Amino acid sequence: VKPVLVHFPGAVNSKFTTQMSFQQPSTHPAIPTYRVMDSDGVIVDKERETPDVPDEEILTWYKNMLTVSIMDLIMFDAQRQGRLSFYMKVSAGEEGIAIGSASALHPSDVIFAQYRETGVFQQRGFTLAEFMNQLFANCKDGGKGRNMPVHYGSSALNIHTISSPLATQIPQAAGAAYALKLQSLQNPNIMPRICACYFGEGAASEGDFHAALNIAATRSCPVVFICRNNGYAISTPTLEQYRGDGIASRGVGYGIDTIRVDGNDIFAVREVTKKAREMALQDGGKPVLIEAMSYRVSHHSTSDDSFAYRARVEVEDWKRRDNPITRLRKWMQAKGLWDEEKEKEARGRLRREVLKAFAAAEREKKPPLREMFTDVYEEVTEEGRSQMVELGRLLDTYPAEYDVEAFEGGREG
Amino acid sequence: MLRNGTRSKSLEVVCSTRSFRRYSGNPPPARLNAPIDYSITPLLHHTAKSLQTSSLSSKSPAARLNLFQAINGALTHALRTDERVLVFGEDVAFGGVFRCTVNLATEFGSERVFNTPLSEQGIIGFAIGCAAQGMKPIAEIQFADYVYPAFDQLINEAAKWRYREGETGGNVGGLVVRMPCGSVGHGALYHSQSPESLFTHVPGLKVVMPRSPSQAKGLLLAAIACNDPVIFLEPKSLYRAAVEQVPTAAYHIPLSKAEIMKEGKDVTVISYGHPLYTCSAAIAAAEEELDVSIELLDLRTLYPWDRETVLQSVRKTGRAVIVHESMINAGVGAEIAATIQDGAFLSLEAPVQRIGGWATHMGLVFEKFNIPDVARVYDAIKRTVEY
Secondary structure: OOOOEOOOOOOOOOEOOOOOOOOOHHHOOOOOEEOOEOOOOOEOOOOOOOOOOOHHHHHHHHHHHHHHHHHHHHHHHHHHOOOOOOOOOOOOOOHHHHHHHHHOOOOOOEEEOOOOOHHHHHHHOOOHHHHHHHHOOOOOOOOOOOOOOOOOOEOOOOEOOOOOOOOOHHHHHHHHHHHHHHHHHHOOOOOOOOEEEEEEOOHHHOHHHHHHHHHHHHOOOOEEEEEEEOOEEOOEEHHHOOOOOOOHHHHHHOOOEEEEEEOOOHHHHHHHHHHHHHHHOHHHOOOEEEEEEOOOOOOOOOOOOHHHOOOHHHHHHHHHHOOHHHHHHHHHHHOOOOOHHHHHHHHHHHHHHHHHHHHHHHHOOEOOHHHHOOOOOOOOOHHHHHHHHHHHHHHHHOHHHOOOOOEOOHHHO | OOOOOOOOHHHHHHHHHOOOOOOOOOOOOOOOOOOOOOOOOOOOOOOHHHHHOOOOOOOOOEEEEEHHHHHHHHHHHHHHHOOOEEEEEOOOOOOOOOOOOOOHHHHHOOOOEEEOOOOHHHHHHHHHHHHHOOOEEEEEOOOHHHOHHHHHHHHHHHOOHHHHHHHHOOOOOOOEEEEEEOOOOOOHHHOOOOOHHHHOOOOOOEEEOOOOHHHHHHHHHHHHHOOOOEEEEEEOOHHHHOEEEEEOOOOOOOOOOOEEEEOOOOEEEEEOOOHHHHHHHHHHHHHHHHOOOEEEEEOOEEEOOOHHHHHHHHHHHOOEEEEEEEEOOOOHHHHHHHHHHHHOHHHOOOOOEEEEEOOOOOOHHHHHHHOOOHHHHHHHHHHHHOO
16 A cells, blocks of 8 residues: 555645554664764774864864863862852863864854853853953953853853853844844845854753754754753753653754764864754754763862762763863874873963963952943933942941942942 | 533523623623723824824824734834844734734745744744844734743843843843733633733833834834833733824834823822723713812833833822732832832822732633723722822
8 A cells, every 4th residue: 555645734744554653762773973083082984084174273172171171170179269159160071062063163153152161162262361350250351240150251252141041042042043044144245154052951951942943943043052961960860851862862853953973072073063064054044953972070060069969980980981181182192293291281381371360360359330230221220320329328328338449449430 | 511411400591581791891870980982082193183282293194093003014114124123923924813913924024024933932032042143023922921931031031131241242132022911801811911010020121011003103113223122012902992193104202201191280190001091081080070180191111110200290299099900919000109109208198099900810701890990090099089
C-alpha cells in the first residue's frame, strides 16, 4: 500500500500508517558529539586538514584561556577575602567553548550571554581593566556600579550587558537577530550579521528557551544558540533537569539545524560555530543550535560549595582527565609551539597583569551617587529629581550615618 | 440536566416563565446608572468645531473615527514614516482580533507586520531584542489579562535595560507594548482585567491609557516616539463605542501630562480610561442636584504621572475623588491619594475618596456590581461634598 500524505495543516509531511507505534526516545540514537582532537590533543581524523588558523591566533586563544582561568582563581580568592561581594568562578572547564566560539564570530555580530562567558569577552577584546572595574563596581565601570560582579557588558564589543534572570536573553537574541536581518534588508550597505546567544543547560528548562527557539524558527532569525551543557545547574544534575537527549534533540523539534560538539575541543567548537554562522545567514536567515558538552569543574559561584552535592573525586577526575586548556596545550606542544618554559613565563606574566589591574581597580572610588537615579528613564523624572533632593537632605542631616566619601564627588556627587 | 439524566422541572419552569437579561444590567427605573450614550457624551469631539476649540486644535482636517480606527491610523503613520517600526503579536497579520492592525500587513509587508507564535514571553523577549538593536517594535498582547507570562521580560528586562547598560547607552526605548484592557460587559475573569498598577510599581516603564480616539492617536504616537519602554493600555470597551472627530494629520500628546477636561472649584475627580465616561455622567448629575462645581482630570499617563496638575487642582478644590476599574487596594488611586495628603494636606476639606473594583475577581454576571458605575461615583462626590 502506498503511503498517503495527510491533509492536516499541522503536519503536512506526515503520512498515514496502519501500524500503531509510539515514538520512543530510547529507540532514537543519541545525537553524536563532534570532535576534532582527542583528550591528548591529537587530531582524530588523520585525513583532515589541521585547523585553518595561523599559529599566532591559536597562541592567542591559549593565552586568552589562561587569562580567564588565572583571573578566576585570583578573583575567587579575592571574594573569599571579602574584597569583592560575589564572583562566579565562571569558566573553569568551559574556556574552550567561550573562546573557540567567539573566535569564529565576526566582531560586529551581536552577543547575548548568560554569565559564564568571560572567555567571550576576553576573546573579543574586553580588557583586564574593564573586567576589574566591573567586578569592583567602581567609577570606571561601564555599568556605573549598578550590577553584580561578572555582569559584564560592552556596546563597543557588541555584547549586551548580562542580567541575572536566566534565559531571558534567548528570545531577545531572536528579536535582535531579526532586527539585524531587517536592517541589512532595508539598507544593503549594512553587512549581514548574526546574533550569538549563550546559555546553560539549566536555563534551557525555562519557558523563554522554548519561546525563543520557536519564534526564531518561525521568523527565520539569523541567530546561533550556543548551549553550554556542563552537567550541573547549581546542584541539579542533568538527570533532574531533563529526560530527553540533552538540549540538542530539542532543536530538531523546533525545525532548527542542530549539532552537538565536544566543548573541551576548541578546534571543534570553533569549526562548528563558524559553519553555524554561515548557515544562519543562508536562505534569508535561520537559527542554528549548538550544544557544547563540558563539565563545570568549579563551584557554581562563590555562594556555592559544590562538594555538598557531588564527590570531590569526580571533580578531580575531570580536572585530570580532560579540560580545554590542557588539551590545546598538548596539541601545541606536539607541534612545537609551546613548552614548559613558555607555560611558566606566560602564567607568571598573566598573573602579574591581572594583579596590577586588580590593584588599580580596587583603588578607584565608587561612581557618583547621582548615578543611582540616572538612566532609569532617558531623563530623570520629576519624582526622581525630588527624591535626589530628599536623599541630599538626609545625608546633610545625618552625615555620620553614611559613607559618602567612598563615592566620587562625595555628597555632591 | 441532573445527574440521573432527568431535566429539572423547577428550572424549566423558571426559565420559561421569567424573562432574563443575558448579562446583569440596569433596572428600568435607574436614574444614574443609565447606559453611557457615546453619541452625546461631552468627552468626545462630535463636531469639528468641538475639536477646534480643544487642546488638539490644528489646521488638519478631521475624520470621524472610533478607537480602533484611531489606533490603526497611528500605527499606519508610524510604519509609513519610520522603517524601524515593526508591528507584531498574536493574530495581528489579518488585522487583529479587535481590528487595530487591519490592512497593515498588506500595506507594509509581512517583514514588518507579522504574527508570532502564541507565547507572550516570546513576543516581549523578541520585542526587547528588536528594540535593543535600534528598531521600534510595537508588540501586541491580545488581552492585558494575558500579559503575565511576559512579566519577567517586562519588569526584569525591559524596565531595567537602560539602567544596567549604564554608560554604554544601550536601551530598549523603542519598545511599545499595546494591550486591550478593562471591562467589556461580559469578559469575566480573563477578558476584563486592568493590570496597570502592577506596571506603575516598576521604575523604567511608562504606563499610558487613553480615553478616546483622538487621545489614543496622539498618545500612541508620543509613546512610539518616546525613548523609554511604554505599556499602552487600550480600553477595549471603547474600540467601537467611542467615535469622534480625529485630526487626520499626525500629532503627539505629551506623556506624563494630565489633562483638565472640565474646570470646577469644589471637587476634583481624577480618573483615566473608560471610567472617565462614568465620572462625566456622575458629575453632570451631581452638579445639577448638589449645586457644586466639579473639576475632571484625565491622568492619561499613569506612570510617571503628573503630580503637579493633580496637586494644583486639589489645592484649589480641597476635595478629591479618584476612580478606576481595578481593585482599590494598592491601585493607582492609592498612590494618588497618598500624594495628595502629602502635597495638599492643608487644603483638604474631606478625606480623599477612592472608587474602584472591589477586592474580588470579575465574575461574569457580577460585572455591573463590580466596576465603578455612575451611582458609585455620584455617591462618592456627594459624600465628599457633604463631609
